[in-house]
Amino acid sequence: MDWVRVVLSRCGALLRRQKLDEDLEEELRSHIEFAVEENVKRGMSAQEARRAALKEFGGMAQTKETYCVQRGLPLLETLARDIRFGVRQLRKSPGFAITAILTLALGVGSVTAVFSVVNGILLRPYAFLDSGKVVVWRESIREMEHVAPLLPDNYRHYLNLKTHASTIQDAAILQTAGFSVSGNGGPGDGGSGDIDHPQMTEGLAISPNFFSVLGVTPVLGRTFTSDEAVAGRDQEVILTWGAWQRLFRGSESALGSTLRVDGTAKTVVGILPRSFRFPVMSIMAGQASHGSTERYEIFKPLVPMPNELIEDDGDFNFLVIARLKPGVSVRQAQSELDGIEKATAAADHLAIHLGVSVEPFAEEITGDIRKPLWLLLAAVTGVLLMACVNLANLQIARGMAREHEIALRSALGAGSSRLLQGLLIENLLLGVIGGLGGAAFAIVAQKLLALTAASLPRLNEIHMSGPTLGLALGLSILTSMSFGIFPALRSLRVQPQRALQSGSTRVSGNKQAVRSRRVLVAVEVACSVTLLVVTALITRSFSHVLTQDRQFDAQHVSMAKADLSAPRYSSGVAMPDNPGADEGSLTRDAMIDRTLDRLRALPGVQSAAMTSVMPLTGDMSVDGLVRPDHPVPEGQIPLANRRFISPGYLEAMEIPLLAGRDFDLRDRKNPRVVILSDKAARAAFPGEEALGHTIHHWGRDYKVIGIAADARINDLKRNVAIYYLPHWDFPPANPVFVVRSSQSIESLGPEMRKSIWAIDPDISIPTVVALDAQVGESVATERFQAIILSSFGGAALFLAVLGIYGVLAYSVSLRKQEFGIRVALGSNRSQLARLVLMDAFYPMFGGIALGLMGAAAAARWVSSLLYETSSADPLAIGLSLAVLLLAALLASLLPVRSATSADPMRALRTE
């Protein structure tokens, strides 16, 4: 291993360089002395002897040079020298260095931060076996397509498809479930005794093959067996790692011990791996499932109701996940399943037209958040592009300024490869420092993003990983090198003698550079116009969502949701289509009334009421509005959301009553009354007065006693039809108590909890929230988009201003003399100002034209994200252009000032 020894000795030499230099010096000196000695002995004079000795020796300097090259690592040494030189060069022009580094850090950092979010949410696979093969299927009914293009799944259809499809390996069916959990206090209780009131948690009811479809095996215990999915034998639960840690502190004795779930004791049979997370699935298609992927903590066997096993055209209550067979595409599975479904429906002579749609699991989960996220990534890439352009611009300017220096160096004999190496190293330095800054910026920005984006799916799984940060560094180096190398090459092409001639020739020689800088500025302006217009559109749309008339008042309202799922609240037949005075209903009714009494007695409360569904959580309990006096064919029956409310709910929410009256206690004796929202009334009674008519519902007739305004209590962006029934008609299992009070949620929330627990301490209260916070939460995605895009737009504007300023300032500095002469010849200031502005004119307007085209394309792409805002909204476009022009004007102020202050005397003197 000769070379190892050589390299080691060379490396060692690097460290002891000074000592070795002295050694060599002495050795060579003694060599000469020996020679002189010998020559003198031969009879030469001392002077002759020395001359002869030196002649025989050959070149002293060459010898030393060869020796040093042989001794150390010449490449490394010149590299070190170049790095030192590069650092010195950068420190000599701190303005350039700081601007370049900041630009890089900003661009690279924001791209990295957004990329880490996109990666975490959209790209990173789930912790399932071969997660790309997992799909979700949903059903569709052609007759229902105008209301809901895709429905959840029917149990019978699931069984049929699962049995007959050859494209899928296996399919599991599931249903989301809320659980109220408490330790049972018995000997098997693994330390969850500190729970005073039951805790509410979420989970899934699953078919036993659920985990095998996902390819997940419990770390402890087992999954469910098929005989556990039978009514009465479903006494087992499986916990996630998180729930196991929380409820049992990770003790292995949890297996086999019991947990009180919804008031009954269940045995824990399995613990899932730490990495396992199942994202929240929304029951309706196309909606991103917001919320932490750690929300589902408990899994229990799914036991279908008897009616769900036979129903063919209703009870679309489930979700299905399936694993494709190897080599099968989503499209193939889709066409096979759809074919089976249609054939079965035809064979069974069903009155409805069924279909199946298959989607990859990952896309189903991220639903409507995909596009906004890609938009953000596109926008931030635009910002990075602008940063690159600015960098190139800076480099060109710097190259022009350094032409003289480089020419001098090459005239003095510097090889062009050395010059190039030096320039590249300078760029490498910028890239590394910028990349480190970018990584630091990305870490902070990603935290901020996560904070702003409170409710994106999988948000809890996003973290800044080492590879991502490495990517940032790499991107930064790549950017600085590639945008630095062309200007560098340009400056190498310059003829030394031309550049060394007097300064005035530099101006004409650099026309081409000035032109390419103008093109770069035009690109920058175009990018920022596009970004600004898109930002303005999204912001306008968001402000529309916030400022439109919503017909309810979200301020000063606190809400608490109670869970009445314990056996005492659900005994008796509690089916919605068979309401009656069963025991559970009566208990719930009494609980609601007593709670409302207590809430009204709290200090500062103006009104207290109850509704069956938490406001702003979307559509739920949708049913047809059937008129006994006016039959309509199936499929054309208008649909509306059903809400059970207490008297005073409309008042507490400040939903105006347009006609008729609210429910009151008299209606308890005659409970068949209904209040319609304006839209529901117009849909069911087009062109007629709805008041006094009847609606057929659950086999009985309900008299319309009131018309309420169209309040957007389901979704700010949609005006949906709603019909309200008095709560005693069917007391809801999850009543939401609504209190309007001058008190804030911080002081009122605990009071509301106390009031409910005073009636029954075993009720779990999963949510206590202010209505305006709930409103804010419901538009979190839009707000996130608007805020992030605005900051990108701001960054783009800033970069554009920087670019315009750079170009103008530089060209003014080059033409200072010319301006001086112009002034001396009688030019006035405004003419000079016009000259400078003309310089900016072409790139500006070329860029704006280009940018508007870009904006038109981008706006078409984002139009589906816009709410009641045209993608050619004149205000948005006008405002963006105005802001840009103003910024450009600002950017040119300083250069114009410096041009108009040109001193004719100085100009003439230097000439």
Add this chain to the structure above:
Amino acid sequence: MGENKSDVLQGTLDLMVLKTLESMGLLHGYGIARRIEQVSADTVSLNQGTIYPALLRLEQRGWVKSEWGTSETGRRAKFYSLTRNGRKQIEQETENWERVAATMARFLATSK
């Protein structure tokens, strides 16, 4: 180390240095240079300075070692001597050289 011409020369010089050290034992740079000139009977015109990079190269490969000492005239100088590896190297280099020389001789003979 790609240039053929200097490579051959370099190799020659290396072998000369090694051989000199083998026959003379401990010797300083000037002594080695003079000795080479004498042995080659001045047919080799040597830039004496080139001896030093060669010595360094041999030292880096572990074929010679060096130490500071005093000459018989009382001058401080760096003395070089062969290492065990150096001796082995001489055998190898000699063999190589003889093979090259023989080959060349055969070529020159046939072209006559």
